[in-house]
Amino acid sequence: MLGEYRIAGRRASDIAASVESGVGSGELEPGQVLPPMRELAEELGVNPNTVAAAYRILRERGVIETAGRRGSRVRPRPASTARDALRVEAPEGVRDLGAGNPDPALLPALGPVFEAVAAEYDGAPGMYGQPPVDAEFAALARAALDADGVAAGPVLAASGSLDAIERVLAAHLRPGDAVAVEDPGWGSVLDLVPALGLRPVPVAVDDEGPLPDAVDGALRAGARALVVTDRAQNPTGAAIGAGRAVELRAVLAGHRGVLLVEDDHGHGIVDLPLHPLSGATDRWAFVRSVAKAYGPDLRVALLTGDPVTLDRVAGRQRLGPGWVSRLLQRTVVHLWSSGAVEPAEVSRAYAIRRDGLVRELAERGVRAHGRSGMNVWVPVPDETGAVARLLHSGWAVAPGARFRMATPQGVRLTVSSLTEADLGPLADAVAAAVGPVEPLSYG
Numbered sequence: 502m503l504g505e506y507r508i509a510g511r512r513a514s515d516i517a518a519s520v521e522s523g524v525g526s527g528e529l530e531p532g533q534v535l536p537p538m539r540e541l542a543e544e545l546g547v548n549p550n551t552v553a554a555a556y557r558i559l560r561e562r563g564v565i566e567t568a569g570r571r572g573s574r575v576r577p578r579p580a581s582t583a584r585d586a587l588r589v590e591a592p593e594g595v596r597d598l599g600a601g602n603p604d605p606a607l608l609p610a611l612g613p614v615f616e617a618v619a620a621e622y623d624g625a626p627g628m629y630g631q632p633p634v635d636a637e638f639a640a641l642a643r644a645a646l647d648a649d650g651v652a653a654g655p656v657l658a659a660s661g662s663l664d665a666i667e668r669v670l671a672a673h674l675r676p677g678d679a680v681a682v683e684d685p686g687w688g689s690v691l692d693l694v695p696a697l698g699l700r701p702v703p704v705a706v707d708d709e710g711p712l713p714d715a716v717d718g719a720l721r722a723g724a725r726a727l728v729v730t731d732r733a734q735n736p737t738g739a740a741i742g743a744g745r746a747v748e749l750r751a752v753l754a755g756h757r758g759v760l761l762v763e764d765d766h767g768h769g770i771v772d773l774p775l776h777p778l779s780g781a782t783d784r785w786a787f788v789r790s791v792a793k794a795y796g797p798d799l800r801v802a803l804l805t806g807d808p809v810t811l812d813r814v815a816g817r818q819r820l821g822p823g824w825v826s827r828l829l830q831r832t833v834v835h836l837w838s839s840g841a842v843e844p845a846e847v848s849r850a851y852a853i854r855r856d857g858l859v860r861e862l863a864e865r866g867v868r869a870h871g872r873s874g875m876n877v878w879v880p881v882p883d884e885t886g887a888v889a890r891l892l893h894s895g896w897a898v899a900p901g902a903r904f905r906m907a908t909p910q911g912v913r914l915t916v917s918s919l920t921e922a923d924l925g926p927l928a929d930a931v932a933a934a935v936g937p938v939e940p941l942s943y944g
Contacts, residue, residue, distance in 0.1 A: 508536070511547055513554035520555070521564050524575055535565060535573045561676045561698035576695065589888055591897035596918065598927075599899035601735070603770070603875060604917040607850055608796050609841035611832070618831045633815070633824035634658050637834045642789075642803040645837075651787050652780030654805040657815055658825040662764055662790040663689050665804040665814075666728065667697070669786040672813035673760045674699055674725060681719035681727040683711055685878065685904040685911065687735045687766075690728055699726075703906040708872045710734065710741040713748040720752070726760035727753075731775055733767025733793070733874025736904045736913035738855065740767065740873040746776035753781035760810075761785040769794025771873045772848040779806075786810050791833055793875070794842045801829050851875045854916035854924070861928035867935060877914045881935040884910035890934035896927060 506528045510516035523529035535541070538556065542549040556573055559565040567573045591597035639656040646656075659665035670680065676698030682690055684703030694701040702724045705715045711729055720727065729749075732740040741749070753761060761782045765775060768789045779787045786806035791799050804814065818824070836842070855871045862869045862879065871877035881887040881901070888900050891912070901911035912935075919927065 508541060508545070510545065510555070511551075513551050513558060516541075516545070516547075516552060516555035517558040517562075517564075520559055521562070524564055529575050531575050531577045533575045534571075535575070537572060557676065563695040563698065566695075566700070567677070589892060589897045589900065591892075595892060595895050595897050596923075597897045598914045598916070598918070599897050601876070601899065601913075601915050602797065602917060603793050604850070607770075607842075607847050607917075608794075609836060611796065614832055614835045614839075614841070617835055618828060621831060622828060627827045631827070633818070635827050635830040635834065638803075638830040641834060641837050643805070646787070646789075646803075646805055649775040649777065651775075651777045651805065652785070654779075654787075654807060655811045657804045657811060657818070658830055659788070659802045659804050659818075660800045660822070660825055661792060662766070662788050662802045663693060665786070665788040665802050666690065666762055666764065667693055668814045668817060669760070669762050669788075669804070669806065669810060670694070670697060670699065670726060672810055672817065673784060678726070679719075679722070679724040681716060681724040682906075683728070683730060683734065684906045684908045685736055685901065686728075687730065687764075688903040691904070691906065694728075701906065703908070705908065706734065706737060706739050708737070708739050708870055709745040710739045711749065713745070713752050716749060717752045717755075720756045720759055724759070726762060728762045728764065729778060731763055731765045731767070731777065732771045732773055733876075735766060735874070736876050736899070736901070736911075737878040738871035738874045738876050740771065740773050741776050741778075743774075743776050746778060749778055750781045753778060757783050759784075763787045765789045767793070767874050769842050769844050770847045770851060770875065772845045773873050783807065784810055786814075791836070794844070794847065795833070795836050799829060799832065801825060801833050848873075851916065853921065854919045857921060857924045858914070858916055858919070858928060861924045862931060865928055865932035867928070867932050871916075875915055875917050877916060878911055879914065879931060879935065880909055880911045882910065883935075884912060887912055887931075887934045891930055894930040894934065896930055 506523050509519045538552040539549050542552045565573050566576050589599050642656045679700045679702050680694045681702045681704045683706050702719045704719050705712045759782050763778055770793045779785050784807055788802055788804050790802040855877055858877050859869045859871050869877050869879045884901050891898050899913040
């Protein structure tokens with residue numbers, strides 16, 4: 502079953518470490534079946550409960566997965582291998598369209614803001630025992646949420662969207678629980694779910710977000726949580742419209758016990774109206790990051806949700822980092838208050854590049870998706886070949902394997918660094934690399 506590799510250890514932590522070591526060295530390969538717990542316990546001379554605890558540790562770390570009577574096996578791609586490892590590095594002379602960064606020219610200057618915040622801080626430095634959320638940060642965040650129709654709830658600060666999503670999932674779910682995720686979807690979420698010992702269930706999407714029937718199917722099959730992107734979905738650019746929101750809320754109304762996690766990925770860079778799903782279930786959370794509009798390195802996101810969820814998240818946060826730097830929160834307050842970013846202008850700048858590229862590709866017989874945000878998703882018949890040919894043509898793009906589970910192959914192009922003059926030559930290169938693509942759905 503394990504070939505020449507021998508699992509060792511007397512304690513659960515040692516047994517888990519032995520398996521993880523074998524996976525890391527390659528001696529235990531993806532998909533390899535582990536011994537039944539009683540069999541391994543007998544071989545090691547330990548109680549079966551010890552082996553059960555070891556396997557539980559490994560599941561929680563995303564190293565193995567359990568498939569009922571088929572036993573436990575090494576995951577096809579252990580969670581310790583991040584999808585970002587599939588990144589294509591752009592050598593000198595090659596344009597990088599794969600990193601997923603915003604256009605620096607569209608980000609606000611932070612020097613004057615930091616200077617103002619530092620002057621405030623000198624007069625009243627932050628100390629232990631102060632509220633974890635700056636009062637003005639919470640008030641401005643809540644006012645913006647109210648204007649967008651997000652259900653009422655308290656406001657917390659988190660260290661970016663992924664930190665918020667992790668804390669919400671951990672507040673309600675346990676290893677082995679299933680989570681419905683968009684496919685294709687944000688690679689970091691697709692990594693995070695198994696890393697928490699949870700089981701991702703793919704949900705197909707189109708240009709208006711998750712397909713209602715796919716969501717309903719995943720929830721009926723036992724998914725205890727659903728993670729949804731409202732706008733500028735990564736990698737497809739999908740945005741939930743008014744009609745789709747009504748359909749999804751109707752589906753969720755039949756699954757009130759499901760945990761709903763919404764990520765407003767396009768806040769500040771999209772001028773499409775928000776159609777939130779918040780409040781459609783008893784347990785929910787809504788996340789909004791400043792990364793795309795104000796700068797990824799600020800590492801600040803706001804989080805609201807039902808009182809139980811927010812109370813659990815806040816309590817666990819107090820026992821870890823304690824709070825998100827109030828200096829950073831005050832920086833965001835200054836940015837919001839000064840109107841440092843005009844979403845309509847930023848959205849227009851990205852739309853010229855994104856819509857222009859989609860149009861140029863269509864003229865060459867290549868179908869692409871990009872309803873909002875800074876990314877364009879191109880279905881391809883041969884992902885590896887397309888990436889290699891584009892790299893040879895001077896363009897580095899992101900392989901679709903970073904973002905998909907069951908959906909067909911594709912590549913993601915981030916338009917942030919493009920000019921209008923780039924669109925034609927890039928479309929020529931993409932068309933030559935992938936050829937005309939027959940109409941397909943994402944799923």
